[in-house]
Amino acid sequence: MADTRPHPETPAEPAAGGDLLVRDARLLVIDGGTEIPAGWIALRDGRVAAYGSPGTEPERAARTLSAAGRLVTPGLINTHHHIYQNLTRSYGPAVNGTLFNWLTTLYPLWAGLDEEAVHLSTYVGLAELLMGGCTTSADHHYVHPRPGLIDAQIRTARDLGFRFHATRGSMTRSTEDGGLPPRSVTQTAEEVLADSERLVKAYHDPEPGALIRVALAPCSPFSVTRDVMTATAELAERLDVRLHTHLAEDPDEDTYCLENYGCRPVEYFESVGWMTDRTWVAHCVHPDKEERERLAAAGVGVAHCPSSNMLIAGGTAAVQEMRGLGMPVGLGCDGSASTDHASLWLETRNALLLGRYRGGPAAMTARDALDIATRGSARCLGRDDELGHLRPGACGDLVVWDxxxxxxxGALTDPVEAWLRCAPSRAWTTVVGGRVLVDGGELRLPALAEKLREHERVARRIQQLA
Structure with missing residues (x-):
């Protein structure tokens, strides 16, 4: 049980002023062990400067926001997404298929992506994430019918001031090579590796507090060759960046790997050099107990995507068992064409419900789910020192919930449980690096209405490619 007793102000430098002061929270959640009733928190220069109990607030701040009795938590962190897919949300011909049916239906549409489409989908996707309390997101962009698409994503995130981990996805095995995607959305190994290195050198910021980082992310074992998987792992080691891919998502993947590689997905994953603590994988639904233990021993993280798991109906990860093994387990909303939303609040609630459905009424609490969405996700991204909590020195990323x-x-006793058990919550205030991007429940993005109109135009163009 978290400590909810009043705390004195933190030993960080007392708040003799600060860039932003948030006060009057019903409950301020600092991390899994520290919760402060009626607490306040001060941000300075984009980082947490101090926090404390009522009556110890700073006398001055450049801006003071009242949480007005609301819950305040660290910003939620999304570890797996395919943002471009919001251009094909709820696309009728794909909604009731298996994973492989769904992919083969949508690949021809995604061949219509260009820089404009990726910019608009990223703008809308990040706006939606902000409204759901997300302050950091990874994105797995693996469809490259034209060059420069990840550049467009990064420019958009940087312009909005959103903390963004771009992952350079790739597919090289088309239907002509025994894969699923058409040739129009695949690239050669040489193109993939050259552009991966270019993007890391151009945009990856390894410094603390970075807004933009880059990871390398072949799509899946059935969409790239063995050589690409191996070479990507070697490149990530040389450039010191993280690795990401889908793994063990669907029973069809087991069949594919056995037929093509003579082994199960986790064994193949290990054979190509990916069994390392710089790796986090999406879904990881179907490894057996021994495979989970091997992944845990290597420090591999998992992006748990509960809504996607339920909608595609391919099973769900053994989340609490993985956490019990010490694995980093974070949260992902997955692609908008499979879950049709990008609310990390909803994913956190669904993680709670699915965990209890799988393991019984004592298997998952709201605090467990919040920890997965914050500290667990930060571990997956290799940033748990400065993200996923609000201790002094952490990045100033927080959410005031409405x-x-x-x-x-009637919800009088436990604001954290009520946050997920009661009716839908949204962000009242979302702060990224000390910058307020949602204020009073409204996005502070002046171009949003225009971008939504342009997004609809482009979505219609792409869906007409069917």
Whole structure:
């Protein structure tokens, strides 16, 4: 049980002023062990300067925001997404298929992606994430019918001030080579590796507090060759960046790997040099107990995507068992064409519900789910020193949550449990690096209306490619 007793102000430098002061929280969650009723938190120069109990607040701050009795938590962190897919949300011909049916239906549409489409989908996707309390997101962009698409993503995230981990995805095995995607959305190994190195050198910021980082991310064992998997792992080691891919998502993947590689997906994953603590994988639904233990021993992280798992109905990860083994387990909303939303609040709630459905009523608490969405996700991205908590020195990424009063009526004892158990919550205030991007429940993105109109135009163009 977290400590909810009043705390004195933190030993960080007392708040003799600060860039931003958030006060009057019903409950301020600093991390899994520290919660402060009616607490306040001060941000300075984009980082947490101090926090404390009522009556110890700074006398001055450049801006003071009242949380007005709301829950305040660290910003939620999304470890797996395919943002471009919001251009094909709820696409009728794909909604009721298996994973492989779904992919083969949508690949021809995604061949229409260009820089404009990726910019608009990224703008809209990050806006939606902000409204769901997300302050950092990875994105797995693996469809490259034209060059420069990840550049467009990074420019958009940087312009918005959103903390963004771009992952340079890739597919090299087309239908002509025994894979699933058409040739129009694949690249050669040489193109993939050259552009991967270019993007890391151009955009990856290894410094603390970075807004932009780059990881390398072949799509899956069935969409790239063995040589690409091996060479990508070697390149990530040389450039000191992280690795990401889908792994053990669907029973069809087991069949594919056995037929093509003579082994199960986890064994193949290990054979190509990916069994390392610089790796986090999406889904990881179907490894057996021994395979989970091997992944855990190597420090491999998992992006748990509960809504996607349920909608595609391919099973779900053994989340609590993995956490019990010490694996970093974070949260992902997955692609908008499979889950049709990008709310990390909803994913956190679904992680709670699915964990209890899988393991029984004591298997998952709201605090467990919050920890997965914050500290666990930060571990997956290799940033748990400065993200996923609000201790002094951490990045100033936080959320003030808004739940309708009528939904909270009677919820008197535990604001964290009520946050996920009661009616839908949204961000009242979202702060990234000390910058307020959602204020009073409204996005502070002046071009949003225009971008939404342009997004609809481009979505119509792409869906007409069917």
């Amino acid at each position: 739940t309708p009063e009528v939904a909270l009526a």
